[in-house]
Amino acid sequence: xxxxxxxxxxxxxxxxxxxxxxxxxxxxxxxxxxPPPQVDDAxxxxxxxxxxxxxxxxxxxxxxxxxxxIKCRPPxxxxxxxxxDWVLRLAKTVSxxxxxxxLDICSGTGCIPLLLAHTCRNTQVRALGVDLSPSAVELALxxxxxxxxxxxxxxxxxGSQINFVAGDIFAASFNDMVKRVAGCSAFxxxxxxxxxxxxxxxxxxxxxxxxxxxxxxxxGDKDGETDGLSFFRRLVDIVNDQARGPIxxxxxxxxxxxxxxxxxxxxxxxxxxxxxxxxEAWKDQYDRYRTVAVFTEE
Amino acid sequence: xxxAAFRKCLATTSPARRNFGVRxxxxxxxxxxxxxxxxxxxxxxxxxxxxxVVRRRVEERERLLRxxxxxxxxxxxxxxxxxxxxxxxxxxxxxxxxxxxxxxxxDSNTLLDxxxxxxxxxxxxxxxxxxxxxxEQLNHTFPSLLIPQSxxxxxxxxxxxxxxxxxxxxxxxxxxxxxxxxRLASAQNMSVETVSISTLxxxxxxxxxxxxxxxxxxYDFFRWExxxxxxxxxxxxxxxxxxxxxxxxxxxxxTSDSAQENTMDIKIDEKDVRVEVMRSRGAGGQHVNKTESAxxxxxxxxxxxxxxxxxxxxHSNRAKAWQILRARxxxxxxxxxxxxxxxxxRSIVKGAExxxxxxxxxxxxxxxxxxxxxxxxxxxxxxMEGNHLQAVIEELQKDHEESLIAELLEx
Numbered sequence: 193x194x195x196x197x198x199x200x201x202x203x204x205x206x207x208x209x210x211x212x213x214x215x216x217x218x219x220x221x222x223x224x225x226x227p228p229p230q231v232d233d234a235x236x237x238x239x240x241x242x243x244x245x246x247x248x249x250x251x252x253x254x255x256x257x258x259x260x261x262i263k264c265r266p267p268x269x270x271x272x273x274x275x276x277d278w279v280l281r282l283a284k285t286v287s288x289x290x291x292x293x294x295l296d297i298c299s300g301t302g303c304i305p306l307l308l309a310h311t312c313r314n315t316q317v318r319a320l321g322v323d324l325s326p327s328a329v330e331l332a333l334x335x336x337x338x339x340x341x342x343x344x345x346x347x348x349x350x351g352s353q354i355n356f357v358a359g360d361i362f363a364a365s366f367n368d369m370v371k372r373v374a375g376c377s378a379f380x381x382x383x384x385x386x387x388x389x390x391x392x393x394x395x396x397x398x399x400x401x402x403x404x405x406x407x408x409x410x411x412g413d414k415d416g417e418t419d420g421l422s423f424f425r426r427l428v429d430i431v432n433d434q435a436r437g438p439i440x441x442x443x444x445x446x447x448x449x450x451x452x453x454x455x456x457x458x459x460x461x462x463x464x465x466x467x468x469x470x471x472e473a474w475k476d477q478y479d480r481y482r483t484v485a486v487f488t489e490e
Numbered sequence: 491x492x493x494a495a496f497r498k499c500l501a502t503t504s505p506a507r508r509n510f511g512v513r514x515x516x517x518x519x520x521x522x523x524x525x526x527x528x529x530x531x532x533x534x535x536x537x538x539x540x541x542x543v544v545r546r547r548v549e550e551r552e553r554l555l556r557x558x559x560x561x562x563x564x565x566x567x568x569x570x571x572x573x574x575x576x577x578x579x580x581x582x583x584x585x586x587x588x589x590x591x592x593x594x595x596x597d598s599n600t601l602l603d604x605x606x607x608x609x610x611x612x613x614x615x616x617x618x619x620x621x622x623x624x625x626e627q628l629n630h631t632f633p634s635l636l637i638p639q640s641x642x643x644x645x646x647x648x649x650x651x652x653x654x655x656x657x658x659x660x661x662x663x664x665x666x667x668x669x670x671x672x673r674l675a676s677a678q679n680m681s682v683e684t685v686s687i688s689t690l691x692x693x694x695x696x697x698x699x700x701x702x703x704x705x706x707x708x709y710d711f712f713r714w715e716x717x718x719x720x721x722x723x724x725x726x727x728x729x730x731x732x733x734x735x736x737x738x739x740x741x742x743x744x745t746s747d748s749a750q751e752n753t754m755d756i757k758i759d760e761k762d763v764r765v766e767v768m769r770s771r772g773a774g775g776q777h778v779n780k781t782e783s784a785x786x787x788x789x790x791x792x793x794x795x796x797x798x799x800x801x802x803x804x805h806s807n808r809a810k811a812w813q814i815l816r817a818r819x820x821x822x823x824x825x826x827x828x829x830x831x832x833x834x835x836r837s838i839v840k841g842a843e844x845x846x847x848x849x850x851x852x853x854x855x856x857x858x859x860x861x862x863x864x865x866x867x868x869x870x871x872x873x874m875e876g877n878h879l880q881a882v883i884e885e886l887q888k889d890h891e892e893s894l895i896a897e898l899l900e901x
Binding site: 200212213214216217247248249252255256257258259269270272273274275276280385387388389393397398400401404405409410449450451452453476477478480482 | 689691765767769772773774775776777778779780781782783799801802803804805806
């Protein structure tokens, strides 16, 4: 192989100083995924993709998330470290329960319910993840199968069950559909990492986000709104829709992730939830407000 | 082995400290009885310090057996009492055996005056054999039973290797020593896990490597590797056949799974640690999908910094960084304890400075020398590729035990 096109050189030109670190990760993945005769070619192919701008998680095909490895495929959103941070924090508050039911909305790769169930190893977790995109649901089911095979607590050893289904949070029938599929009338925990980027901000993002990840998973503007907060408003409607019983159990907790600078607005929006409650704002590991947690009273 | 150590001790210690080494000399039949009677007494006089400590421990055990305080079965006092009694069992057994042999020796006195020459001859033989037993117990069995069990015996080992002086050649040697340690660990039935490896462009050369050797006794086995290792050889890249000298630094730290019980746990106050994660550009969250997993922990009170960026998983890097920080703090506390002991009563146990040159690997002369015990082995290739270094490690361990014994007898 001519030196000028060596994987290292390609990456160095594209990435600068992080080239050698990313090359070693690519090399590790190639060795894990391919038989020895194909490893060198695989490294070259992966380096080319990475050098052209594809995010590393898509190049390698997975992303570590807590103690799990989550399979990734474009255009489904790649799990972020900020999400990992609040999911682990949430796990600490619920892991002492013997059992809980979980609804994860906009579940993407399914990383949130899978990591929660895996971390709460002594808890029976019954979870349903919902996403608008059928391809995301398919990927989430693959991740579910993978965590079963790796023998984690998502293996049903403690009776945990996780399912994924396609659905539209903005559909009028959302609550009914979810309850029917999950087989329960209300949930102990609702999590949501909804699209929260205003369209105007979206336009300013780097190519690695814009060109590879699903805009529908990122842009939070609906029906002419421009602040990126449409999904949070819809969540409040869903939780307040008690026509056929509440969807969040009294005493249940809802946790939502939001974008930089949105904490105050999201707290204001969630204050509209009718149930008596306490609202907490959580910071992420980068010292930014990243999550709002609503603890309802029993 | 003990004899060699005692001779060394004799050479290096003051006359006042010499009295626990004894050479047994055989007695001829023509010697007077009073001389023969002296043998056991002489043995005991020379090993008086050992005997005093043994007697004290045996009395302690008897006292514990007498006072069955009536405390509840599961109380901490009862548990401690049971534990101490169990620990004193082997010493008690050895003492009983010693007392029996001593009594037999005493009893055989009368047979020396017997009219039957055959009986006299048998008595002499038996006394010779008994004296040997007594000597063995006084000089070997008792001392080794008196050494307290290692407080670190349950720990696994976190081994950090760093290339020192010598550039690429040092980095190549890091990889060689890493391989040797991996083989040593396997031979001891210990598992090896890579924590972090930082290679140069040539992947056989490592700037730094951290491995965890898991298993009870892993730390105790590898701890003598801490220090500077010097290698003298012709580098692969050297065209003129000149011998270069390079160094690598090895640091062995105690570590454990949180599930295990340990006698010296480290509790770190989270407020004392600054956690820095690679700052993501822009707004973070959904806005950014760059893989930035590097974590740096700074322990503010001690200034210890641990960086970890090997894994794509921030979570995994953080966990490993905490493990290493805990191990470094534990190592630091153990070193401080040892320094304090040394200052307060002239301890004989050797300390190890990070910068001590402990071993030289000389390839042209095909030998490796450990400078602490002055031991040299040949056939360097076999040593690097196998587990022959174990012989050196065992000698270092024995040397350490002998220092502990000597120190114990100073009490």
